[in-house]
Amino acid sequence: MIPESDVTFAGSFLDRADRLRADQAGMAVRMANPDSRVSPFWRGKPLFDLTPDGPRLAWLSAAEPLVTGCPEPMVFMGLDDAGIAHFAADVSHIAPPDESPAEFVDKRTLDLSETRKFIDLRAIMGEIDHRDAGIAAAAKGIFEWRLTHGFCANCGQRNRVGHAGWRFDCPACGRQHFPRTDPVVIMLVLDGDRVLLGRQSNWPERMYSLLAGFMEPGETVEEAVRREVMEEAGVKVGEVRYVTSQPWPFPASLMIGCMGRAETTEINRDPVELEDAIWVTRAEIAAALDGRNDRIAPARKGAVAQIILNAWVQGVLPDFPA
Structure with a gap:
């Protein structure tokens, strides 16, 4: 991995x-x-x-x-x-x-x-x-x-920093508050030698990335992957594997990288979520990562999306059985 x-x-x-x-x-x-x-x-x-x-x-x-x-x-x-x-x-x-x-x-x-x-x-x-x-x-x-999070969510009093900076303490009701981390699934959805990419309207020109979304209460990682892909692109996902994770302090997320096997390939895009969604071959991704693709540009260097795509191109991630 x-x-x-x-x-x-x-x-x-x-x-x-x-x-x-x-x-x-x-x-x-x-x-x-x-x-x-x-x-x-x-x-x-x-x-x-x-x-x-x-x-x-x-x-x-x-x-x-x-x-x-x-x-x-x-x-x-x-x-x-x-x-x-x-x-x-x-x-x-x-x-x-x-x-x-x-x-x-x-x-x-x-x-x-x-x-x-x-x-x-x-x-x-x-x-x-x-x-x-x-x-x-x-x-x-x-x-x-x-x-x-400067005020207590329980009583509204201004919090005080405690535990060497890693906690807020409420001086009024005694409630302790800890830094929050919001889990986000980001997925390499594969159909054989193709990957599903999407782009949002406010992204730089030609930039495409892996689909991603926040987890909801009561959801497993696998369920979140399937739900997000269906909601955004209308593609049904079956088997899901964990790949890697990345802290993302913008402002407080944990990116949970996964692979998912596509069970359907027709794209029914949610126009509110995505400006475009496309299937892209491994060869096209390799060219994009090298700056040789005139149609698409990958997510920024250092982002977990590019890390996962690069690992897939290099064969580091095992393919799903045919």
Whole structure:
């Protein structure tokens, strides 16, 4: 099957060390330790060092003024092999969203130059070092969750950050709130040597991808695959296999990659869901992945759709029996 190291946002070089999150005193010591490292985020964008080998997460000392002056509680990301604590900090307070970081950050001791920038994670996900990507995705997921879950869903009181950044606690009713993850099925639906692709009207010109959709309560993964394909394309799916998964912090999904065997091939597209749906041969997909197909372009590099299609073209995924 697909190696985990081939999936963007899967894995990191840190031990998440959940066992340490409840120790508030110990966490305070780590946060104050200048040796601790902090990854700053501005409006959901991580800070990257643009090295000759590609973008790498920029890690600041916990003693940096940008870090010590941060009004938002940091998130404990884990420990490296040497036992050094790593955190993520939301530094969005340093400028409103309509200003460029390059115009103000240098006034606050953080050097932004041609080699250090806040960059949208989705824009460069195909270039990020695998060990950095998982950390960046986890931190972004936490910060996105904080933006939309600041009040207790039980009583309406403003929540407080707890458990080293990984939980909200309600001071009024005591309810604990944990980061949400929304499961999404994304499927390689096959009819022999053909795959079913769809496109939405707001996608870039010629871009097609695998069909996908959110799971519903009380559904198995297999049921969700069959339902989504039938709803969007009118194609009946039989056997379903799990392929791989990808954290997708835009804002809080887990992409569950599957293969499905098509039992019917006539497409009856839902025009609300899809602008187009087509069957494409393996040879055409190979050409598209190489940039040699004038009719279709694949999903962006780093997305699980392209990872699955590439594995299928290369024969990594076993075909369904004829």
